[in-house]
Amino acid sequence: MEHEERLKAALADRYQVEREIGSGGMATVYLAQDLKHDREVAVKVLKPQLAQGIGSDRFLLEINTAANLTHPHIVPVYDSGEAEGFLYYVMPYLEGESLRARLDREGQLSLEAALEITREVAEALAYAHGEGVVHRDVKPENILLTGEHALLADFGIAQALAKTGSVRLTETGVSVGTPAYMSPEQASGEGAVDGRSDQYALGCVLYEMLGGQPPFTGSTGASVIRQHLATDPQSLLIFRPGLPEHVAVTVKRLLAKTPADRFEKVGDLKLALSSLPADTPVPWGSGGWG
Known part of the structure; x- marks a missing residue:
């Protein structure tokens, strides 16, 4: 509570921090009231060890780049800053839930929902890649489901981590x-880590939406990474009998070990998954951020 009280005091001139609404390995999210614009916002505050590893200058530079991304399937960044040692950025508060929360509740998603989410995230990535921005941390926790759409969040953090340098990150226990x-x-x-790396991550997310689990699991992060490097994932047809063959083939291509064997551009993924009409509405359900 002391940490939260210090945060409230640090941001009191601009934001009224109300309560914590989510937490992960890199940051904690708070519901707040934007006093200047009289609107609800989500304030994401980096964990102390991450803030130490990145540093304020690098963080603010990369978040500024993310703030310039404007796309229907990207969560916008309203504001960012440093206050009393806290590094934070501000997003709209969106009614809905994360893809992680939905997967935890439902396990496998319908084919239609999985493909629509993938298509919309691919559109967001295609735009960002065109602006020279690679996400580097596409995962269900960073995909928000609201209304009938999926939005990708957290552009900038992993990029800031990557540019900080491996030695400094190792010292603070933070990984990209x-x-x-x-x-x-x-x-x-x-x-090189480029847009094809985001393709691979999105392929892992699609695999999990259809199969009920990521392509590789293990008791430690290191064991999972070893599988990414040297093991082929099990066929999705084992977990999802009757899955259209072209979908299974597309996922397999996204998960190719060599970047050159994936799609040339993430935008090509939408064409590969064209069996579902683009205007088919898929209700996401309701709930809070998770």
């Missing part, structure tokens, strides 16, 4: 990316 969704080239630190 999430093992269950990490491409081989990102996991190994060998080769």
Whole structure:
């Protein structure tokens, strides 16, 4: 509580922090009232060890880049800053839930919902890649479901981590990316991390939506990473009999170990998943952020 009270005091001139609404390995999210614009917002505050590893200058630079991304399937960044040692950025408060919360509740999703979510996230990534921005941490926790749409959040944090340097990050115990969704080239630190790395992560997310679990699981992050580097995932047909063959083939291509064997551009993924009409509404359900 002392941490939250210090945060409330640090932001009191601009935001009235009300309560915690979510927490992960990198940050804690608070519901707040934007006093200047009289609106509800979500304030994401980096964990102290992460803030220490990145530093305020690098964080604010990368978040500013993310704030310039404007797309229907990207959660916008309203504001960012440093206050009394807290590094934070501000987003709209969205009614709905994360894809992680939905997967935890339902396990497998319908084919229609999984493909629509994938298509909308692919559109967000295609736009960001066109602006020269790679996400580096696509995962269910960063995909928000609201109304009839999926929105991708947290552009900038992983990019700031990557540019900070491996030695400094190791010292603070922070890593870039999430093992269950990490491409081989990102996991190994060998080769360029580009838009095809985001493709791989999105392939892992699609695999989980259809199969009920990520392509690789293990008791430790290191064991999962070893599988990304050297093991082929089990066929989705084992977990999802009757899955259309072209969908299984598309997922397999997204999960290719070598970036050159994936799609040339993430925008091509939408064409590969064209069996579902683009205007088919898929209700996401209701709930809070999770």
